[in-house]
Amino acid sequence: MTGRAPRGRRPAPTNRDRLVATVVVGWVAPVQLQGDPYVVAADGTPFVAVGAGGICPTVRVGAPAGGWAAEQVEPAASLAHPDPDANAALLLHACVGNRVEVQGGGADGAVGVVTGSHEQFGAFRHLLVDFPAAVLEGITPEGRFAVRAIGCGLAVDGLPSVVCHHLSPELWDAWGPRQEEGRLVARAVATVPPELVGMGSGRWAALTSLAVQTSDAATLRRHRLDRLRIGDLVALRDWDARHAAGHRPGAVTIGVVATGTSRRAGQGCAVTVLLSCADGSLVAEPDPAANIAGMLGIGMPSGRAGAAPLTPTVSRPGSSPAGTG
Amino acid sequence: MPGTDPAAGLRSNADQLVTTRCFAEVVHPQARAQPAIDWQGVPSALPGMAGVARNLRGGSPALGWACDHGEPGASVGSRDPHQHRAVQVLAALGNTVRVLGGGARGAVGTVIGKHAYVLCDFEGAALERMAPGDPVVIEAVGQGLRLADHGDVQLRNCSPRLLAQLRWREAAGRLQFAVRGVVPPELMGAGLGMSSEWANCDVMLQDPALREAHRLHDLCIGDLVAMAEQDHRFGRGYRRGWAAIGVVVHALSPLPGHGVGVVTLATGPTARLGWWIDPGATIAAAATGVGAER
Numbered sequence: 001m002t003g004r005a006p007r008g009r010r011p012a013p014t015n016r017d018r019l020v021a022t023v024v025v026g027w028v029a030p031v032q033l034q035g036d037p038y039v040v041a042a043d044g045t046p047f048v049a050v051g052a053g054g055i056c057p058t059v060r061v062g063a064p065a066g067g068w069a070a071e072q073v074e075p076a077a078s079l080a081h082p083d084p085d086a087n088a089a090l091l092l093h094a095c096v097g098n099r100v101e102v103q104g105g106g107a108d109g110a111v112g113v114v115t116g117s118h119e120q121f122g123a124f125r126h127l128l129v130d131f132p133a134a135v136l137e138g139i140t141p142e143g144r145f146a147v148r149a150i151g152c153g154l155a156v157d158g159l160p161s162v163v164c165h166h167l168s169p170e171l172w173d174a175w176g177p178r179q180e181e182g183r184l185v186a187r188a189v190a191t192v193p194p195e196l197v198g199m200g201s202g203r204w205a206a207l208t209s210l211a212v213q214t215s216d217a218a219t220l221r222r223h224r225l226d227r228l229r230i231g232d233l234v235a236l237r238d239w240d241a242r243h244a245a246g247h248r249p250g251a252v253t254i255g256v257v258a259t260g261t262s263r264r265a266g267q268g269c270a271v272t273v274l275l276s277c278a279d280g281s282l283v284a285e286p287d288p289a290a291n292i293a294g295m296l297g298i299g300m301p302s303g304r305a306g307a308a309p310l311t312p313t314v315s316r317p318g319s320s321p322a323g324t325g
Numbered sequence: 326m327p328g329t330d331p332a333a334g335l336r337s338n339a340d341q342l343v344t345t346r347c348f349a350e351v352v353h354p355q356a357r358a359q360p361a362i363d364w365q366g367v368p369s370a371l372p373g374m375a376g377v378a379r380n381l382r383g384g385s386p387a388l389g390w391a392c393d394h395g396e397p398g399a400s401v402g403s404r405d406p407h408q409h410r411a412v413q414v415l416a417a418l419g420n421t422v423r424v425l426g427g428g429a430r431g432a433v434g435t436v437i438g439k440h441a442y443v444l445c446d447f448e449g450a451a452l453e454r455m456a457p458g459d460p461v462v463i464e465a466v467g468q469g470l471r472l473a474d475h476g477d478v479q480l481r482n483c484s485p486r487l488l489a490q491l492r493w494r495e496a497a498g499r500l501q502f503a504v505r506g507v508v509p510p511e512l513m514g515a516g517l518g519m520s521s522e523w524a525n526c527d528v529m530l531q532d533p534a535l536r537e538a539h540r541l542h543d544l545c546i547g548d549l550v551a552m553a554e555q556d557h558r559f560g561r562g563y564r565r566g567w568a569a570i571g572v573v574v575h576a577l578s579p580l581p582g583h584g585v586g587v588v589t590l591a592t593g594p595t596a597r598l599g600w601w602i603d604p605g606a607t608i609a610a611a612a613t614g615v616g617a618e619r
Contacts, residue, residue, distance in 0.1 A: 042562055043558075066498075194511035243366070247514065
């Protein structure tokens, strides 16, 4: 772990010494096919949706979100608990930055890091965990994953209107949100306009992800969202995700890009919510390097796999990877 | 709808459509174990979904009720999930629905919306006699309907009967429909990312200031609205330069990210699809033949 909070700036104080540390468990989420092999893109093109569930050694946090021949690709390991209520608790307790230990199976004893969560309404809720590539190759289905969960209930001293979700003390230190003139200032790569937020509206921020719609490539380029990477911290303008997520002028939500892009209408990169505030006490500060891969020393911080570089199918200079999914 | 001669309606492939008779029943409301939390952070437990709403019907205000996703008239569906899916997808607005049993046996109503269930309006006297469990049959026809002369504008959830009653005109190369208001894309909420034929998309209208700013403060069930920057051909999502036309089908939910439900009738690029504001743009009186007494 390499905490990378900007030098000379201390993260805002929190109630971290009052958090309850828990352990929750999951297993590799099965790759599932519901019905037909084809899903339909926003433009009416049928395609085979690859990317949700299972283990994906070639796409890890830090990689481009777009350009993969995939649909909302989930990086590294996708976990779930087979009991739906326990699975919801897994997503509630596990925070981005928490350590995950493999117990049993081919990768027994390996340690990974939570990078996000992803809900597909009516289909699944997955917890996404990064491991080194060699570990990902060795994981077998019988392995149990124990999440050393801490962070649920995190609050910022003196800023009760800022609500935290899925935010571990580990990530807090590495990200380094700081208090300035009575507001919390947090680094983010980009700001998403409210009309691009899609699926996830109306659902509990603590249990879901919010889609940044990616089927309109020209609009993504206009808002400089066409080169997002998995792990990027992004701000959602005018979105209030303190409890259930909805549009509210003046609110700000900041989350982490948890998955790749989508070709489907109303869907897109799944953003796991980390911070939300409706009264102006939360401010996003632009930082093109605000990606959790670099902050936590995991994944593919340069955007490529270290040992086995993999060129995304349509991600080349001058292209717009985020819109071409 | 007054002022429109159905004989001069839009040409379509209506004669190619197949009518499917779908059985369903009035669904009993279900209560949550815990209250929801409304847009102001207050716990909320309100009626709204399923059952029979006796005083909330086509033409009723969509705002101002003490309800959560208030479904007008009788909400019908199937206990079998596969049959329910068929009823949801195949039913189109304007379809005829008949009551097969119970106190309102023989009553004839009209599909005026889709949400968790298919929302059917009946005469007030029939709604007073209906109850959860009553069997109904829907004469489902409308999916597959296409316009003969406006290929870039695609129809969804629109029966030939409703199409014949929509007020339309052609101007500047666009097919235009009469609507009561325009929904900006940032107000589109729950329902994005789902199939265009499934349920509806909520418009987040909880904040009175936002409602007034967008002149959507007096919407009624059955009103036609335009949805700007939306492409609803294959699921609902944002797309610049496109739009969708839809019908308000359920009353406001106070929950964040939810709101007033709108079922899509038509979608296309704004170079081909347009609208004009008309205070009388409602399907209530036309499609239902009944609707709330206004």
